[in-house]
Amino acid sequence: MCEDDHAGLGRRALFVTGAAAALTLGSVTFASGADDHRGTQTRTVRGTLPPGSPDYVYVPVEVPSGVREIKVSYTYEKPSVPAGTPGNALDIGIFDERGTDLGGRGFRGWSGGARTEFFIRTDEATPGYVPGPVRAGTWHIVLGPYTVAPQGLPYELTITLTYGEPGEAVRPVYPPERAKGRGRAWYRGDCHLHSWHSDGRRTPAEIAALARAAGLDFINSSDHNTHTSHPHWAGAAGDDLLIMLGEEVTTRNGHVVALGTDPGTFVDWRYRTRDNRFGRFARRIREAGGLVVPAHPHATCVGCNWKFGFGEADVIEVWNGPYTPDDEVALADWDSTLVASARSGSRSWIPAMGNSDAHRDPDPVGGPQTVVLADDLTRTAIQEGLRAGRSYVAESKNVSLTFGVSGGRARHAGIGERLEVDPDTPVTVRLEAKGAPRCTIRFVTDQGVLLTTGPLPVSGTGTAEWHTTPANAAYVRAELRHETAAGPLPGALAAFTNPIFLGR
Structure with missing residues (x-):
């Protein structure tokens, strides 16, 4: 075993790469290969990252020919x-000999802080990493100092190369883009889920079983900064469950779910708002057939708060996991975008959705879930329903809503639609709720909450009607709220709908 030391490398000795927030250390080198092209070689390097370190620090590794497997561990x-x-x-993560350029052509894996070691070879790799040949050239281990203590961050990397003939490459098989649907119907889904390919603790098969138990018709894979789970979902799909593929693009200025991208799509995450690069990668998501969904925009964890604005958003994840105060802020923030659209007369608005962000037990898959009116149970139809806002969010499969408005020569509009009538036309707003015992119903407009009913009976079934005009309400949306424990704040959501717009 050979050892090297990065501790003596000061900030002035670090080489700045093409990204402003990334630095490259000195290379780790190996001999040209084991004498008999079998066996192993190991190098250990140590260093200390100071407070204020860049977002990403690259450690070049010179990989000789004849390597069957690369293994990296760190403390x-x-x-x-x-x-x-x-x-x-x-x-931690790694890029191969194709380089570290933004866009990720050389990307071979990322585990964040979820693992202390990983390996890559042709026939297999650690979850979160891309199997394939270990070709000769300069590879780069990427270290991401998420937070650094005032004392600095001392680290140790151990790189082991194993020589020998490579295994046989495995051809990826992906889940189908269609399941057996019910034609045009309401379909339930959870589009923000984590497997053991990032920081989750569940296998794709375990997640799929929980999705079925939660009454879901579709899910979307969304592991942090890696697409390696994509071929592992094929065996979990079926006629009863559509599995879409994606990624949670986890930047230092917020997270975005790439929802329903083409199989094998990787989206880079190595940028901040100040780099002015998010538009490029939002286009990358759409070019790969996906939706751009900012996730938990007001979450309080370091780097989780969304700072890129909503100009590129197709949908906003307003409700993430158990309902908390940051979800309440996200709901109010999203409602403000509806007000701005209504007041400007714009026909463009951003729908909302809710997802579980489930990682491990006891996180419930499908809590909450988005219920979408789609023409069929296909990737394209579900995405069209989400993009059009023909959806509502419910805390579980037990809650269901029917929400619509009518007025003016028997015209009718449902969630995500517009009732095109004159400003003074009387409009009837009606909500039917099931599975929400003792919840109150609220009708929210661009002026705020204009109707709150008494609690539903213990059966959880009930209706509410309200009469208005487009002059009084540019849109109306519905909420189901649990009883509040104390104080002026409303209770936690049991469900909420996207808006119905009123007027021409």
Whole structure:
């Protein structure tokens, strides 16, 4: 075993790469190969990242020919820090000899902080990493100092090369883009889920079983910064469950779900708002057939708060997992976008959705879930329903809604649609709810909450009607709220709908 030391490399000795927030350290080199092209070689390198380190630090590794497998393990120190001060957290991934250019042509895997080691070879790789040949050239281990303690972040990397004949490559098989649907109908789905290919603890098969138990018709894979789960979903799909493929693009300025991209699509994450690059990767998602969905926009974890704006959003994830105050803020923020669209007379508005963001037990898959009116149970039809806002969000399969408006020569409009009538035309708003015991119904417009009913009976079934005009309400949407424990704040959501717009 050979050892190297990065500790003596000061910030002035680091080489700045093409990205402003990335630096490259000195190379780790190996001999030209084991004498008999079998056996292993190992190198260990150590260093310390100071506070204020760039987002990504690259460690070049010169890989000789004849390598069958590369294995990397790492450790880092976690010293005590004062209360309220972030401690050390170090992510890891790797790029192959094709380079680290933004866009990810050389991307071979990312595990964030979920694993302490990984391997890559032709026939297999650690979940989160792309199997394939270990070709000769300069590979780069990428370290992501997520947070750095005031004392600095001492780390140790161990790289092991195993020589020999490569295994046989495995041809990926992906899940179908169609399941057995019911024609035009309401379909239930959860589009933000994590498997053991990132920081989840469940296999794709386990997630699919939980999705079926939760009454879901479709799901979307969304592992952090990697697409390697895509071929592992084929065996979990079936006539009763559509599995779409995607990624949670996890930047340092917020997360975005790439929803329903083409199989094998990778979307890079190595940029911040100040780099002015998000538009490029939003286009990448759409070019791959996906939707751009900012996730948990007001989450309080480091780097989770969405800072790229909603100009590129197709849908906004307003409700993420168990309902919390940051979801309430996201709901209010989204409602403000509806007000702006209504007041400007724009026909363009951004629909909302809700997802579980489930990682491990006891996180419930399908809590919440988005219920979409789609022409069939296909990737394209589900995406069209989401993009059009023909959907509502419910806390579980037990809750269902029927929401619509009518007025003016028996005209009718449903969720995500517009009732095109004159400003003074009387309009009737009606909601039917099931599975929401003791919940209140609220009708929300561009002026705020204009109707709140008494609680539904313990059966959870009931209706509410309200009369208005387009002059009084540019749109109306519905909420089901649980009883509030105390204070002026409303109770947690049991369900909410996308709006119905009123007027021409």
